[in-house]
Amino acid sequence: MDCVTLGRRGAKLPLWFGILILVVCAVLMMGMQAASAGDAWNVEYQQDGEQTENGPVDTAESDEGGADENAVEDAVEEGIVPSVPDESEEYIQEELEMFPTPENGGQVSDVVIDGIVRRGDTAESILLPHVSRNVFAEILAATKKVYKIDRIRENHVYQIIASEKEGLKSFEYHIDRSNRLMIRLKDGKYVASMEPIPYDYKLAVVEGTIKSSLFLSLMNSGEGDELGIRMAKIFGSEINFIRDIREGDTYTIVVEKRYREGDFRNYGRILGVRFKNNGKVYEGILFPQPAGGEHYFNAKGQSLHKTILKSPLSFTRVTSGYTLKRRHPIYRDMRPHQGIDYGAPVGTPVKAVGDGVVTSAGWGKGFGNMVVIKHAGGLESMYSHLSRFAKGIKKGKRVRQGQLIAYVGSTGVSTGPHLDFRIRQNGKYVNPAKVASPRHDPISRKNRAAFKAQREFVVEIMEGRFDPANYKPGMVRLGAY
Numbered sequence: 001m002d003c004v005t006l007g008r009r010g011a012k013l014p015l016w017f018g019i020l021i022l023v024v025c026a027v028l029m030m031g032m033q034a035a036s037a038g039d040a041w042n043v044e045y046q047q048d049g050e051q052t053e054n055g056p057v058d059t060a061e062s063d064e065g066g067a068d069e070n071a072v073e074d075a076v077e078e079g080i081v082p083s084v085p086d087e088s089e090e091y092i093q094e095e096l097e098m099f100p101t102p103e104n105g106g107q108v109s110d111v112v113i114d115g116i117v118r119r120g121d122t123a124e125s126i127l128l129p130h131v132s133r134n135v136f137a138e139i140l141a142a143t144k145k146v147y148k149i150d151r152i153r154e155n156h157v158y159q160i161i162a163s164e165k166e167g168l169k170s171f172e173y174h175i176d177r178s179n180r181l182m183i184r185l186k187d188g189k190y191v192a193s194m195e196p197i198p199y200d201y202k203l204a205v206v207e208g209t210i211k212s213s214l215f216l217s218l219m220n221s222g223e224g225d226e227l228g229i230r231m232a233k234i235f236g237s238e239i240n241f242i243r244d245i246r247e248g249d250t251y252t253i254v255v256e257k258r259y260r261e262g263d264f265r266n267y268g269r270i271l272g273v274r275f276k277n278n279g280k281v282y283e284g285i286l287f288p289q290p291a292g293g294e295h296y297f298n299a300k301g302q303s304l305h306k307t308i309l310k311s312p313l314s315f316t317r318v319t320s321g322y323t324l325k326r327r328h329p330i331y332r333d334m335r336p337h338q339g340i341d342y343g344a345p346v347g348t349p350v351k352a353v354g355d356g357v358v359t360s361a362g363w364g365k366g367f368g369n370m371v372v373i374k375h376a377g378g379l380e381s382m383y384s385h386l387s388r389f390a391k392g393i394k395k396g397k398r399v400r401q402g403q404l405i406a407y408v409g410s411t412g413v414s415t416g417p418h419l420d421f422r423i424r425q426n427g428k429y430v431n432p433a434k435v436a437s438p439r440h441d442p443i444s445r446k447n448r449a450a451f452k453a454q455r456e457f458v459v460e461i462m463e464g465r466f467d468p469a470n471y472k473p474g475m476v477r478l479g480a481y
Helices: 002-048 059-078 086-096 123-127 133-143 214-220 225-234 445-462
Strands: 111-116 157-163 167-174 179-186 189-196 200-209 250-260 263-277 280-286 317-320 323-327 334-337 340-343 349-351 356-363 369-374 379-389 404-408 418-425 428-430
Touching: 123 133, 123 157, 133 167, 133 179, 133 189, 200 214, 200 445, 214 225, 225 250, 225 263, 250 445, 263 445, 280 445, 356 379, 369 404
Parallel strands: none
Antiparallel strands: 111 157, 157 167, 167 179, 179 189, 200 250, 250 263, 263 280, 317 340, 323 334, 340 418, 349 404, 356 369, 369 379, 379 404, 379 418, 418 428
């Protein structure tokens, strides 16, 4: 009986032993497969890595580079480094190059950050990674009387220089193309100042003949659109650059070009411009005024700034001129069209042609969305078929000449996107192209000799009797920019 029991137990031993062997074999096979997969991953990693004459780059260096890239991505996600939209890449790159080298005193151990203010960025979010909140409060106090740092704006560039030992050493913010806010650490305290951006100036004479458009002519001369926009602004009360430009018109522009470390950055002041339009010659000479800013005068010393601009749009096309007889495009009957239609894409900015007060901003039945502005001298300007109004534009709002008031649309009785622009004088419609608009003050008696000398100098440059290479900014009276 006992022998039988022993035999049965003995018969069970090979079964348990076999199961144990199977488990061990399975574990060993899994380990071999894992080792094989690891070898394959290592081979693939080395093949993807950088190669040198002696073989793959050391894996420690490759890991370090990858860590740097991940750190940048993490910083963007955390908001420490602003992200850059693809469509703005070229513009931002140009702006970032405003800082070719760190300012005086930059050390090898310093961290130099060239950045651009993105949507949602604040001075606090930009600077707190480098200073404590108490120190940031000190910086706010230092800038209060110079330029409030909480007014930094989107797309403006800045530079930070910091070190591990001292923290923030300097912060430079470009307020505009000419001025910058500088915050520097001096003797343990932060000091703020407003300073001009340092440029090297070169004078250029830009000439051209219009064959199809002003912009294309400037492009063929190797210049940017900005010159055309600024020239149109100078003559905005003299010439309607939408309706009056003709093939064969010519222009000469005397303009400062600004450079940093030999590279062109942007245009400075236009010292003078001459425009021959349809046989008539217009001239604008820069001359400073007590109020500051840019002021241009014609050869007689009369201001080019008038109370009413020639056009509420810039560089679009005119689809219908002023006439008292016109077949209506919708109703097909003859009725007066007491204004000018400017064909333009939906969303094109509309600007006020003069200083005044908004007397109406709402629905005007067949006129659709409409704005009416009351000006001095019994003048009213009307802007119709708008898609929408600019922020803050409502009845009673005071506006300035050139201020954005609305956007082109096709509301009301309209066959397509356009602006219907009209002017009333003492309650009666008048031809906008023939409105008599008073000029601002001319050159004062005491400044006539100085203006005459400045004009003669600028004309010498225009006509090639002075070499622009010999120009220095102090040669002319420029006033505030």
